[in-house]
Amino acid sequence: MDGSAQPKRLLWQEAVIEAVHAETPTVKSFRLRPDSWSGFTAGQHVDIRLTAPDGYQAQRSYSIGSAPDQSGTIELAIEALPDGEVSPFFHDVVEVGDRIELRGPIGGHFIWDRPLGGPILLVAGGSGLVPLMSILRHRASVAPDIPAVVVVSARRYDDLIWRDELLRRAKDDPNFRLIVTLTREQAREGLHFGRIGTALLADALAGGPPALTYICGSTPFVEAAADLVLAAGVPFESVRTERYGGAKG
Amino acid sequence: MATRGFFGKRPSEGESDRLPPGQYLTEDFPVLSAGPTPRVDMEKWSFTLKDGVKPVARWTWDEFAKLPHVKLTRDIHCVTKWSKFNTAWSGVMIDDILAEAGIEPPTAFTLAHSFDGYTTNVPTADLVNGKAMIATAYDGKPITPDHGGPARLLVPHLYFWKSAKWVNGLQFTKRDEGGFWELRGYNMYGDPWREQRFTGD
Numbered sequence: 201m202d203g204s205a206q207p208k209r210l211l212w213q214e215a216v217i218e219a220v221h222a223e224t225p226t227v228k229s230f231r232l233r234p235d236s237w238s239g240f241t242a243g244q245h246v247d248i249r250l251t252a253p254d255g256y257q258a259q260r261s262y263s264i265g266s267a268p269d270q271s272g273t274i275e276l277a278i279e280a281l282p283d284g285e286v287s288p289f290f291h292d293v294v295e296v297g298d299r300i301e302l303r304g305p306i307g308g309h310f311i312w313d314r315p316l317g318g319p320i321l322l323v324a325g326g327s328g329l330v331p332l333m334s335i336l337r338h339r340a341s342v343a344p345d346i347p348a349v350v351v352v353s354a355r356r357y358d359d360l361i362w363r364d365e366l367l368r369r370a371k372d373d374p375n376f377r378l379i380v381t382l383t384r385e386q387a388r389e390g391l392h393f394g395r396i397g398t399a400l401l402a403d404a405l406a407g408g409p410p411a412l413t414y415i416c417g418s419t420p421f422v423e424a425a426a427d428l429v430l431a432a433g434v435p436f437e438s439v440r441t442e443r444y445g446g447a448k449g
Numbered sequence: 450m451a452t453r454g455f456f457g458k459r460p461s462e463g464e465s466d467r468l469p470p471g472q473y474l475t476e477d478f479p480v481l482s483a484g485p486t487p488r489v490d491m492e493k494w495s496f497t498l499k500d501g502v503k504p505v506a507r508w509t510w511d512e513f514a515k516l517p518h519v520k521l522t523r524d525i526h527c528v529t530k531w532s533k534f535n536t537a538w539s540g541v542m543i544d545d546i547l548a549e550a551g552i553e554p555p556t557a558f559t560l561a562h563s564f565d566g567y568t569t570n571v572p573t574a575d576l577v578n579g580k581a582m583i584a585t586a587y588d589g590k591p592i593t594p595d596h597g598g599p600a601r602l603l604v605p606h607l608y609f610w611k612s613a614k615w616v617n618g619l620q621f622t623k624r625d626e627g628g629f630w631e632l633r634g635y636n637m638y639g640d641p642w643r644e645q646r647f648t649g650d
């Protein structure tokens with residue numbers, strides 16, 4: 201049973217934008233301080249609601265990338281989608297001090313906390329890294345003894361969100377292994393080239409089978425990664441997925 | 450509150466009438482599932498009706514294929530905000546499944562079960578009188594595994610997580626028992642027009 205305690209009702213509230221940071225050429229991170237926030241579980245998301253002057257509204261879901269902490273803030277990382285409605289607004293319009301409506305946290309399955317244990321395998325395609333980063337960061341602060349492997353597929357080296365932090369954690373944390381593959385740029389030292397495949401998964405599983413696997417990314421990425429993980433012998437029940445569908449961010 | 454600097458890309462008039470609040474129109478067909486896509490062996494496929502714990506009717510794939518199949522073309526709405534218009538399904542209406550089994554619905558609540566262990570609850574009244582089917586084809590072709598094939602429940606007037614993929618049975622229950630997502634904060638009913646996404650909406 202992995203159901204997290206959900207509040208009786210999720211109310212819309214406002215959050216103030218406290219910081220904006222360009223993470224990659226196409227991804228910006230936003231630190232939000234909701235007016236009333238009582239925490240979340242790593243892996244959860246929030247719903248954002250934007251309102252035009254005439255009352256027209258648009259809603260989208262965005263995963264939280266920060267770890268649960270006492271700051272009263274959350275960090276979202278949003279990829280700009282070319283024909284999008286909400287993501288271009290975040291990239292081109294949103295500034296520090298703006299107020300944005302949201303509700304959450306949401307999600308009771310694609311979540312991890314210490315009682316669920318490990319080892320954990322986190323497989324990310326592109327901006328699918330966001331909820332997995334929350335899990336990775338949370339594990340580092342509450343259960344650094346639990347082994348974790350992150351497999352992340354990015355187009356290019358510069359598209360790797362939170363790259364410096366990932367590389368630093370891989371260097372400093374003896375229980376964390378980082379496997380990076382780039383699909384549109386030749387490999388650099390220590391990094392792989394090409395889409396994730398059998399050999400890459402075998403490498404990720406070399407330290408032993410994970411108790412829990414979390415896969416997040418586009419639908420084709422998640423389908424391919426989940427099939428590879430299952431083919432490597434990981435039990436079906438231990439694999440949790442989140443697919444980013446309807447590319448209309 | 451109006452959001453500073455937001456004007457939006459609104460749908461055309463014809464579209465907006467068919468879009469429930471908070472939804473946007475998509476042309477592709479996104480995939481949402483809690484786990485990997487199961488590959489269901491047709492030799493082992495079966496569909497079972499249960500009254501509580503008691504099985505009352507069961508069909509193999511070949512037997513199910515002989516039931517009357519009809520077409521149902523409807524708009525569908527996913528709780529993750531996308532909607533898709535005119536999705537063309539075919540399959541067996543729940544009314545015809547019950548008639549074939551020779552039973553009236555024994556209780557007011559139903560729990561749909563799937564091969565991967567997924568469950569979701571739907572009031573029985575929302576499954577009968579032409580409202581829902583067990584779909585076996587989409588756009589004239591067998592439903593692909595990522596979209597729930599070989600067979601999925603189709604309850605198009607509720608958020609799409611109610612349309613259980615890889616369905617293998619319907620269980621009539623005395624109480625309204627929450628399924629997989631309903632136990633994880635999602636709405637017990639899920640009417641997109643009343644925007645019943647989460648518990649208490």
